Amino acid sequence: MSLIAQRRLLLGLSAAGLLMALAAAALLLGRSLPALASPGGLSAQPSSSTTSPASVAAAGQRAWSPGTWYRYALQGGYSVRFRSAKLGAQLPPAMRFQIQGDWRVGICSATHERMEVQVIFSPSRFVVDAGDKPALAPEQHGAMLEALATPFFVTFDRVGAARLLHFEPQVDGLSQGLLRSLVASSQVVFPLPLSASWGAAEEDSSGRYLASYRLQAPLQLEKTKLRYTHLITDQGLQPVDASLRVQVRSRTRLTLAREDLWIESLQGEETLEVDSGPDMVIPGAESQVELRLVERGTDASLGTAFRERQPSLLSLPMANPQPLQLQDLLAHHRQILAGRSLKDFIRDLRSLPTETTAQEKARSQALVGLLALFVLEPSSASGVPALLRTRVKASSAGPLIGALSAASTPEAIRALCQIVGDVSLDHEVRMDATSALGAVSTPTEEGLSTLRGLARGGDVPLRETATLGLGSAGMHLRETDERAAAALFHELNTSLASATHPRAQTIGLLALSNTRAPAALPSIQLFLSSGSLEVRGAATEALRFMPAPQADKLLSERLLSDDSPQVRHAALFAASFRPIEPLLPAFQQVLQTDPVASVRSALVQWLGSQAGTSDPARQLLTWSSQHDPEAFIRQDAASFLLRPAR
Secondary structure (H helix, E strand, O other), X not given: OOHHHHHHXXXXXXXXXXXXXXXXXXXXXXXXOOOOOOOOXXXXXXXOOOXXXXXXXXXXXXXXXXXXXXXXXXXXXXXXXXXXXXXXXXXXXXXXXXEEEEEEEEEEEEOOOEEEEEEEEEEEEEEXXXXXXXXXXXXXXXXXXXXXXXXXXXXXXXXXXXXXXXEOOOOOHHHHHHHHHHHHHOOOOOEOOOOOEEEEEEEOOOEEEEEEEEEEEOOEEEEEEEEEEEEEEOOEEEEOOOOOEEEEEEEEEEEEOXXXXXXXXXXXXXXXXXXXXXXXXXXXXXXXXXXXXEEEEEOOOHHHHHHHHHHHOEEEEOXXXXXXXXXXXXXXXXXXXXXXXHHHHHHHHOOXXXXXXXXXXXXXXXXXXXXXXXXXXXXXXXXHHHHHOOOOOHHHHHHHHHHHHHHOOHHHHXXXXXXXXXXXXXHHHHHHHHHHHHOOOOOOHHHHHHHHHHHOOOOHHHHHHHHHHHHHHHHHHOOOOHHHHHHHHHHHHHHHHHOOOHHHHHHHXXXXXXXXXXXXXXXXXXXXXXXXXXXXXXXXXXXXXXXXXXXXXXXXXXXXXXXXXXXXXXXXXXXXXXOOHHHHHHHHHHHHHOOOHHHXXXXXXXXXXXXXXXXXXXXXXXXXXXXXXXXXXXHHHHHHHOOOOO
16 A cells, blocks of 8 residues: 555545544554464474373474364554654544454364464454544444454464454454454464574565564563565565665564463564655554463364355455455445345334444444445435435434445535535434535535535534535545645635634634644644634644644643643643654643643643653653652552553
């Protein structure tokens, strides 16, 4: 995937754009988790009915006993960030997410050539944060949780490296990417017998790299990645180009169970950064993953589980060079749609369950199916406005509107325009459609004209929502039509300059910041001294995506000199989207001198999220843990310091 494509995906704020942003994150995460694969010379041992796991382990081999399962407690934290050596460069938003739950691996079959296992992940926590917008709508979050919890299968080769993953057709590519990275983190191969240290050329979903192993103590291993030698490209596995700088730092610590040499515990940490040159945005990923064996057992049904499901599974190589190709996505949409029509979905939406959890699940399934319908059959979107006039409830209208926005086809945008303009519809439905129209990833002139009309209208909620949507549209246009984007920016900038009421100024500032255009900084700066707290806070928040070093200097000034805690909170919010280093002096003064506990506490909470990767953040937390006058802040800071630093 090119950096331009990554930027486009990660800038998207529509439903489709956010999902594709997660796809880009999943691609990076596939790189950022340790993947243990090796050429010949290492060994994994299938266990027969006459060979006990203990005897196999005693011989220095890992036991693969069909019918045996292992349940682990899994916890992972991931972040994807972007930086640039160019001052004022427009950067995509950072993305952070956390995942936690049970990870059960069951052995289905084992021969001397290959082993198949079933993996069942039961997520108990899945939190996604992408920029300043909710990363997933409730329907999308529910759909992804369901996909992550769908059982899948993995084929390992004779040396214990994962080679194929087999997914149910309904599991989306984004969930596949997350599950693929988790599989990569739990692979382990080792020589026979164990030696003090060894090296290996291994592969993961990013390419081929050199790895180093060391035996730290009996049954305790440490692995590090040394460097990538090849990367996956559109042309397949290619040597790393001399102009490309790939930096990887990793450390994975494993403890193996004595009885069968399966993982007893694993802690993995890694950072990856790819630099294509001084004029390119530099993507980077960070990850931490932990596995802890909770229990093991046996299940006779595992013996037939893979064989029974195999005909309907989608099989993909571990090092999949093109996981998100359009052809694959269209095939995936066809599998989801399964021949259903718009009328079928409307019938389902009109009979939603009354129980909350069941209703959210049904809405999520409907949204995914409708998106497939509108992508594969664009003309079907034209039937939505008329259907909404037949007294469809607002709760049922949500998946329809969300799917239209996610599809972002001209037909889907036209349907949203008709919904927005239909005064006979429920006002809440029109509001949702207006927001969805502003979030489409490929704005059209028809959609922009509709938003402009609403922005000049008398309906205040619709007017404000449409104005914010024009800002988001300006951001998307910068990727496809710079001239149109510049014209829209000028329009919004002029409107802000002429606004006299604080509320209009606030909305104008937020709309201008939604464009993420560096040229917005002078206009934003004018409102940092406004006498209105609402306006001053909005201007401060709007600095989060503005160019350095000017924006960092302005944020530092707001943190240290603004007499309003509300504005100082807004400055901390904006700072959380920016590199930490330029703001460290201001952060130190806030912790030492800010008289409002809630402000100091908010800063400690954000520094705590950086404690695993930032030594300066840990230094500030150390001071707060010892000197803050509030006991609860000292306790919070101390708790963050308990997390291991890399």
